Amino acid sequence: MKQQAFERVHEAEWAAFEAYLGQLGHGHRFKDALNTEDFPSRYRRICHHLALARERRYTSALVRRLNEMSLRGHHALYGARTGLQRHWLRFFLSGFPRLVRTNWRAVLLAVALFYVPFCGLPFAIRQNPELAYLIEDPQSLARMEEMYRSGNDKFGRQNESDTDVFMFGFYIWNNVRITFQVFASGLLFGLGSIFFLLVNGLHGGAVAGHLTRMGLGENFWSFVITHSALETTGIVLAGAAGMKLGVALLSPGRKTRLQSLKDAARSGVALVYGAGFMVFLAAFFEAFWSSSALVPSSVKFGVGGGLWLLVVAYFLFAGRRHV
Amino acid sequence: MIDSVRAVETPEGVLLELRLAGVIVRALAWGIDMAIRFAVYLMAGMVLPFLGAAGIGIWLILMFLVEWFYPVLFEVLAKGQTIGKMALGIRVLCDDGTPVGWYPATVRNFLRFADFLPVLYGVGLLSMLMQRDFKRLGDLAAGTIVVYAERRVLRSTRTEGPKEEDTEAVPLPPVALTLEEQQALVAFSARTRELTTERAEELADLLEPLTGDRGHGAVSHIRRLASVYAGER
Numbered sequence: 001m002k003q004q005a006f007e008r009v010h011e012a013e014w015a016a017f018e019a020y021l022g023q024l025g026h027g028h029r030f031k032d033a034l035n036t037e038d039f040p041s042r043y044r045r046i047c048h049h050l051a052l053a054r055e056r057r058y059t060s061a062l063v064r065r066l067n068e069m070s071l072r073g074h075h076a077l078y079g080a081r082t083g084l085q086r087h088w089l090r091f092f093l094s095g096f097p098r099l100v101r102t103n104w105r106a107v108l109l110a111v112a113l114f115y116v117p118f119c120g121l122p123f124a125i126r127q128n129p130e131l132a133y134l135i136e137d138p139q140s141l142a143r144m145e146e147m148y149r150s151g152n153d154k155f156g157r158q159n160e161s162d163t164d165v166f167m168f169g170f171y172i173w174n175n176v177r178i179t180f181q182v183f184a185s186g187l188l189f190g191l192g193s194i195f196f197l198l199v200n201g202l203h204g205g206a207v208a209g210h211l212t213r214m215g216l217g218e219n220f221w222s223f224v225i226t227h228s229a230l231e232t233t234g235i236v237l238a239g240a241a242g243m244k245l246g247v248a249l250l251s252p253g254r255k256t257r258l259q260s261l262k263d264a265a266r267s268g269v270a271l272v273y274g275a276g277f278m279v280f281l282a283a284f285f286e287a288f289w290s291s292s293a294l295v296p297s298s299v300k301f302g303v304g305g306g307l308w309l310l311v312v313a314y315f316l317f318a319g320r321r322h323v
Numbered sequence: 324m325i326d327s328v329r330a331v332e333t334p335e336g337v338l339l340e341l342r343l344a345g346v347i348v349r350a351l352a353w354g355i356d357m358a359i360r361f362a363v364y365l366m367a368g369m370v371l372p373f374l375g376a377a378g379i380g381i382w383l384i385l386m387f388l389v390e391w392f393y394p395v396l397f398e399v400l401a402k403g404q405t406i407g408k409m410a411l412g413i414r415v416l417c418d419d420g421t422p423v424g425w426y427p428a429t430v431r432n433f434l435r436f437a438d439f440l441p442v443l444y445g446v447g448l449l450s451m452l453m454q455r456d457f458k459r460l461g462d463l464a465a466g467t468i469v470v471y472a473e474r475r476v477l478r479s480t481r482t483e484g485p486k487e488e489d490t491e492a493v494p495l496p497p498v499a500l501t502l503e504e505q506q507a508l509v510a511f512s513a514r515t516r517e518l519t520t521e522r523a524e525e526l527a528d529l530l531e532p533l534t535g536d537r538g539h540g541a542v543s544h545i546r547r548l549a550s551v552y553a554g555e556r
Contacts, residue, residue, distance in 0.1 A: 003509070003553045047337040054338075057506050059513045059553075068473040071339050071420070075402075078421045169380025173387040180391060184436035187460055192437070245464070258463060265430045265464035272433065 003058045010049060014069065017042055021072045043073040094319025096274040099267060101315070103240060106247070110240040113197040114232065121205030122212050129213055135206035144207050148219040154291045155223040168287035172280060175231060179279045183238040183245075183272045190246020197239040204232075222297035225304030227285035229311045234278035241268035241275070329456065329468070331420035339420055341470040344413040346451055349469055350444075355407030360389055391433070398428040404472070414472045423467055430465035437461070496533050496548070505552040512549030515542065 020039065050066040087095070100107055125131050132141060148155050157167065178196070185192020211220040248264035249257060285307075290300070327343040367385050371378035397405040403414035403423050415423050415431070423431075438447030438459045447459035456468055500508070515523045520539075527534070527541035534544040 044335050047333065047335040051337045057502065059506070059510050061510075061513045067340050070333070070337060071341075071473050074333055074339060074420060075422050163376040163380070165377035166380035166383075169383035173383035177387060177391070180433055181436050184434050185440075187434055187437035187464065188440070261464050262466050265434070266426055269426060269430045269433060273429070 001056070003056075003062065006053070006056075006058065007062065013042075013045070014049075014066075017046055017069060017073070021069070021076065024076050039073075040077060043070070043077055046070050046073055091270070092274070092277075095270070097315050097318040099271055099274070100237060103244060103267070103271070106240040106244050107237065110193075110197055110236045110243060113194060114201040114236050114239065117198065117201035118205040118208070118232075121202065122209035125206070125209030125213055129210075132206045132210040132213075135202055136210070141207070141210050144211060145214055145216065148211055148216045148223065150216070150219060152219075153293050155219055155293060156286070156291050164287045164291070167291065168283055171283035171286050175235075175283060176276050176279050179235055179238045179276050180272065182235055183242040183268065183275075186239070186242020186245040186268075187249075188246070189249055190243045193239045193242030193246065196242075197236070200235065218297050222300040222304075223290045225290075225301060226307055227282040227290050229282075229304065229307040230278045230285065231282035233311055234275040234282065237275040237278070238272050241271035244268055327457075329470075331418075333420070341416070341420060341468070343457055344411075344469045344471055345457055346448065348411050348413055349451075349457075352405070352407035352411045352413060353444075355410050356394070356405050357407075359406055360393065363389055394432045394435075395425075395428045398423055398432070399425055408469075412472050413469055415467050415469055418466045418468060423465075427465040427467050431461035431467050434461035434464055495551075500552075508545055509549045509553050512546045512553075515546065 020042075046066065047070050050063070050070050053063050053066055121131065121135075136144075147157060178200075182193055182196040182200075185196060208220060208224070211217060244264045245261065245268055248260040252260035255263070289295070289303075327345065329341045329343055330338040331341060332338055364382075364386055367382055371382045371385075374381070394405050398415050401409070403416055408414055415428070417423055417427055435447075438444055438450070438461055440446050444459070447461075450459050450463070451457045456462075458468065462468065511526065518526070523542050524538050527545055528537050530541060530545060531537060534541045536544055
């Protein structure tokens with residue numbers, strides 16, 4: 001069949017198909033087009049014509065036009081995939097804790113990397129106070145003492161005049177960003193995540209140990225206990241997701257390295273969405289609750305301890321039953 | 324290696340051609356997005372401080388949201404294009420040619436941080452230059468490619484047909500042309516509208532041994548030949 005004859009026979013069909021695609025582009029719902037017309041079979045015919053036109057070596061202009069039509073039809077037909085957005089509620093009710101349990105090895109490693117320095121340093125500093133100055137410089141330690149001094153209206157602020165909303169914004173901008181960075185840097189064979197987890201653990205541990213030694217322990221720990229249940233847990237989970245990227249690259253097992261990386265990134269990004277949301281929630285507590293010096297520390301310890309139990313129980317038990 | 328056309332096979336068994344976008348266009352698109360982001364920060368930074376310290380808190384939240392979610396939202400909701408990519412006519416697709424959803428868009432944009440290291444996309448550039456699909460690390464992990472968006476302009480693909488009064492018999496060339504040669508003539512005829520007259524004549528002049536003519540005469544001679552080969556008469 002000569003090209004001109006081919007075009008004459010099919011021109012009406014192509015024009016109709018292009019008109020559909022144009023409608024889809026202008027806000028008409030794809031479903032409507034799909035219901036009223038037999039879009040898939042029309043699309044398959046266009047694909048067939050493209051294959052014919054290539055095989056018969058018709059002009060490149062015709063092949064290009066059919067290629068573009070097929071491509072746009074392909075996008076319309078295969079584009080509407082459901083993803084995270086439909087299932088976010090179910091994700092937080094069961095998917096997220098399940099994902100954490102599935103990756104328990106990476107999570108335990110991340111927990112160790114962060115909490116061993118964070119909880120160990122205070123004990124070491126009680127024996128040897130010089131250790132705090134190995135990690136933090138004297139000025140920032142002095143600033144910390146200032147921030148948690150008894151008699152402050154607000155704890156944990158460099159300027160007491162900073163309002164709660166400002167600090168809320170600051171915590172989101174700073175802490176959620178750090179969470180995402182801890183994950184992303186795991187792409188460098190996991191080293192970035194390990195580094196960030198250790199460094200954050202060391203800094204936190206040094207400050208905690210120093211302040212406890214200076215007799216400001218009650219102010220500091222009562223400030224930290226509530227939001228840390230969400231904040232440090234979130235950062236640790238992001239670190240676990242990052243280290244999984246590294247492991248996927250270093251030891252892909254039976255998969256190709258690329259496929260293994262893709263799979264790790266897919267589950268990793270779900271973990272990071274969960275972790276980022278936890279750190280986001282923590283910013284509420286940190287800005288509006290933890291900092292207040294009006295709430296007695298016994299109440300803070302009670303609420304904070306309760307939240308910790310809740311978080312641990314959530315990751316241990318949520319989503320175990322099939323709903 | 325040099326050809327930037329990538330073929331994707333669909334479930335219908337047909338090959339779709341995608342044209343990959345290279346380092347320079349992508350860098351320019353990123354530059355435009357960067358400028359837009361800074362403009363947003365700057366404008367918000369001029370207005371929000373009137374709300375006092377709370378305003379600065381809101382400004383920080385805005386900065387966080389724009390920095391991490393601007394590309395994700397645009398790539399998912401605006402057919403794989405941020406504003407910078409729209410301006411340069413490129414878009415993000417999955418490896419199999421389908422539009423990106425939330426997972427791939429998030430993966431490739433969150434991992435941007437690793438690509439950015441050590442300075443200004445050093446790692447990303449290295450990664451893009453080391454393979455034929457120009458993928459940075461985020462693209463590798465997400466399974467995405469950046470391609471030129473298909474053009475929406477639909478032009479008729481007909482070869483320039485003979486006019487009604489043009490009934491002059493076409494003298495066939497002295498030698499039988501191979502299939503590829505015939506296709507070259509038909510393709511040239513279809514393209515003459517995109518070319519300037521001078522360029523068309525310049526090209527047609529190369530075929531003087533075939534047409535025995537130069538300039539305008541040569542062009543119309545080739546068109547007539549092409550219309551024969553394309554089956555118009």
